[in-house]
Amino acid sequence: xxxxxxxxxxxxxxxxxxxxxxxxxxxxxxxxxxxxxxxxxxxxxxxxxxxxxxxxxxxxxxxxxxxxxxxxxxxxxxxxxxxxxxxxxxxxxxxxxxxxxxxxxxxxxxxxxxxxxxxxxxxxxxxxxxxxxxxxxxxxxxxxxxxxxxxxxxxxxxxxxxxxxxxxxxxxxxxxxxxxxxxxxxxxxxxxxxxxxxxxxxxxxxxxxxxxxxxxxxxxxxxxxxxxxxxxxxxxxxxxxxxxxxxxxxxxxxxxxxxxxxxxxxxxxxxxxxxxxxxxxxxxxxxxxxxxxxxxxxxxxxxxxxxxxxxxxxxxxxxxxxxxxxxxxxxxxxxxxxx
Amino acid sequence: xxxxxxxxxxxxxxxxxxxxxxxxxxxxxxxxxxxxxxxxxxxxxxxxxxxxxxxxxxxxxxxxxxxxxxxxxxxxxxxxxxxxxxxxxxxxxxxxxxxxxxxxxxxxxxxxxxxxxxxxxxxxxxxxxxxxxxxxxxxxxxxxxxxxxxxxxxxxxxxxxxxxxxxxxxxxxxxxxxxxxxxxxxxxxxxxxxxxxxxxxxxxxxxxxxxxxxxxxxxxxxxxxxxxxxxxxxxxxxxxxxxxxxx
Ligand SMILES: Nc1ncnc2c1ncn2[C@@H]1O[C@H](COP(=O)(O)OP(=O)(O)OP(=O)(O)O)[C@@H](O)[C@H]1O
Ligand SMILES: [Mg+2]
Numbered sequence: 001x002x003x004x005x006x007x008x009x010x011x012x013x014x015x016x017x018x019x020x021x022x023x024x025x026x027x028x029x030x031x032x033x034x035x036x037x038x039x040x041x042x043x044x045x046x047x048x049x050x051x052x053x054x055x056x057x058x059x060x061x062x063x064x065x066x067x068x069x070x071x072x073x074x075x076x077x078x079x080x081x082x083x084x085x086x087x088x089x090x091x092x093x094x095x096x097x098x099x100x101x102x103x104x105x106x107x108x109x110x111x112x113x114x115x116x117x118x119x120x121x122x123x124x125x126x127x128x129x130x131x132x133x134x135x136x137x138x139x140x141x142x143x144x145x146x147x148x149x150x151x152x153x154x155x156x157x158x159x160x161x162x163x164x165x166x167x168x169x170x171x172x173x174x175x176x177x178x179x180x181x182x183x184x185x186x187x188x189x190x191x192x193x194x195x196x197x198x199x200x201x202x203x204x205x206x207x208x209x210x211x212x213x214x215x216x217x218x219x220x221x222x223x224x225x226x227x228x229x230x231x232x233x234x235x236x237x238x239x240x241x242x243x244x245x246x247x248x249x250x251x252x253x254x255x256x257x258x259x260x261x262x263x264x265x266x267x268x269x270x271x272x273x274x275x276x277x278x279x280x281x282x283x284x285x286x287x288x289x290x291x292x293x294x295x296x297x298x299x300x301x302x303x304x305x306x307x308x309x310x311x312x313x314x315x316x317x318x319x320x321x322x323x324x325x326x327x328x329x330x331x332x333x334x335x336x337x338x339x
Numbered sequence: 340x341x342x343x344x345x346x347x348x349x350x351x352x353x354x355x356x357x358x359x360x361x362x363x364x365x366x367x368x369x370x371x372x373x374x375x376x377x378x379x380x381x382x383x384x385x386x387x388x389x390x391x392x393x394x395x396x397x398x399x400x401x402x403x404x405x406x407x408x409x410x411x412x413x414x415x416x417x418x419x420x421x422x423x424x425x426x427x428x429x430x431x432x433x434x435x436x437x438x439x440x441x442x443x444x445x446x447x448x449x450x451x452x453x454x455x456x457x458x459x460x461x462x463x464x465x466x467x468x469x470x471x472x473x474x475x476x477x478x479x480x481x482x483x484x485x486x487x488x489x490x491x492x493x494x495x496x497x498x499x500x501x502x503x504x505x506x507x508x509x510x511x512x513x514x515x516x517x518x519x520x521x522x523x524x525x526x527x528x529x530x531x532x533x534x535x536x537x538x539x540x541x542x543x544x545x546x547x548x549x550x551x552x553x554x555x556x557x558x559x560x561x562x563x564x565x566x567x568x569x570x571x572x573x574x575x576x577x578x579x580x581x582x583x584x585x586x
Contacts (some may be wrong), residue, residue, distance in 0.1 A: 191457060193455070194452060195455075196440075196457045197450045199432075199433065200433065209412075211499070212445035213447065214411070
């Protein structure tokens with residue numbers, strides 16, 4: 001192995017911290033922080049998936065929450081039938097079955113919607129992927145049997161041999177290892193011949209077609225891989241929250257995922273992980289700050305305003321700042337400092 | 340000689356403008372066939388229809404005996420047709436070597452290969468380096484494409500056309516924007532390709548055209564008004580009237 005670059009060191013230290021901190025939180029009796037890091041890591045997996053498209057393919061998909069939702073419902077629906085009966089062919093607590101279902105369903109959804117969406121370019125691509133995302137949202141919303149708008153509680157988590165996802169630390173470690181694998185897959189993928197075609201098409205599609213690449217096919221495969229990774233994240237998210245609802249597929253969730261990728265820097269391995277970490281941390285801090293403001297204002301106004309839910313407002317402003325002024329996201333900033 | 344490329348009654352119009360007006364033409368294997376004509380004559384439009392970027396309204400394009408009129412651009416590239424762009428078209432965010440290596444990769448089977456790092460595949464890199472050496476860009480191999488000068492970008496276009504090992508090279512004004520010395524070098528270089536590659540050369544630089552071409556076709560308002568050897572074209576009254584006289 002060659003010497004690590006500055007970015008390499010940052011990646012290593014950051015990933016080590018993610019490996020070490022949650023067990024420490026657990027042993028020092030702070031399960032809240034274990035939950036926080038689990039959510040962070042699960043979303044980071046989805047962000048890594050989206051990053052393949054956005055950072056390396058230049059394809060701004062605004063519908064990736066749909067894949068997360070599909071992955072989560074692939075846990076919830078079989079578990080629901082295993083508990084309450086009906087639909088025997090799908091009823092199961094088996095983790096492998098649910099995972100296979102999550103991957104197959106998200107891959108299929110990606111294949112069908114991608115085949116259509118990739119016929120368009122730029123802002124049209126963004127709109128059509130968003131429209132497909134909303135379609136999936138309304139689909140799950142209309143399924144009254146699974147709670148519709150109210151969502152569905154998962155009574156039994158995915159059953160796997162040897163390990164139990166009921167243990168928060170075990171669940172965290174599964175998520176963490178998955179993230180490392182996802183990062184490795186992405187890294188290998190984008191540097192392969194396939195990845196070069198994908199990046200070439202991002203830079204100059206006409207040139208790539210003229211060279212002899214059917215870029216549409218390559219982009220479609222990237223879309224399926226990206227969607228499947230997000231679907232996998234959904235499988236974990238369902239097991240983590242044990243509650244699933246159409247809200248998981250809402251377009252604002254897709255937007256958040258996109259922001260994580262852009263915030264962290266779209267074309268590095270660590271970028272999306274850094275982005276989702278900062279996103280989750282800022283979300284917590286801003287909720288705290290808004291709550292604190294609320295506390296200050298309460299004696300003056302005579303009631304609570306519930307400002308906590310408005311944490312999006314300062315957050316949105318920060319994001320606009322990042323998009324406008326920090327090219328290449330936080331990793332871009334790091335790279336330039338390193339020079 | 341055998342016709343490598345055969346164009347029959349090709350027509351293409353944009354609204355009211357007839358950019359290609361009943362063009363028929365053959366390009367023999369191994370020749371350098373130049374197309375000259377004033378601005379807006381339809382030269383680039385013709386190239387675009389040959390490489391598949393534009394669909395003709397009517398007419399046929401035959402390459403190596405097969406009708407390719409309805410083939411997609413990427414499929415034609417795989418058959419052995421490459422194109423250089425009048426307005427530089429490169430992947431600016433990649434290195435020079437990456438750009439050229441992609442041209443080699445495009446001819447090296449499909450690219451649904453996900454594991455091995457592309458930059459570590461020796462034959463792709465070596466062949467790309469060889470093309471860069473031929474056009475004199477070797478020392479720039481690892482620089483970012485966006486950092487190169489206009490002249491170097493034009494050389495890259497040629498290196499990519501070479502690296503794709505295409506039998507037929509459609510070169511759309513490769514000298515555009517080059518200084519006299521750079522143009523001279525390119526002419527010398529293209530001469531060395533004579534016989535090895537078939538070239539359809541679009542060019543405004545008359546010295547270059549007369550130095551290189553085996554045959555010349557003159558395109559005016561989308562129509563071929565004459566085809567012949569450089570001497571025939573020089574002495575053709577119609578051509579002098581319509582085109583050369585105006586220079
Ligand atoms: N996409 C397009 N839409 C509409 N008109 C077009 C289009 N492309 C070309 N034209 C028109 O077709 C005619 C031929 O254009 P073309 O670019 O092929 O000429 P050219 O011979 O390459 O000229 P130049 O020497 O300036 O490169 C021009 O009148 C041009 O305006
Ligand atoms: Mg032109």
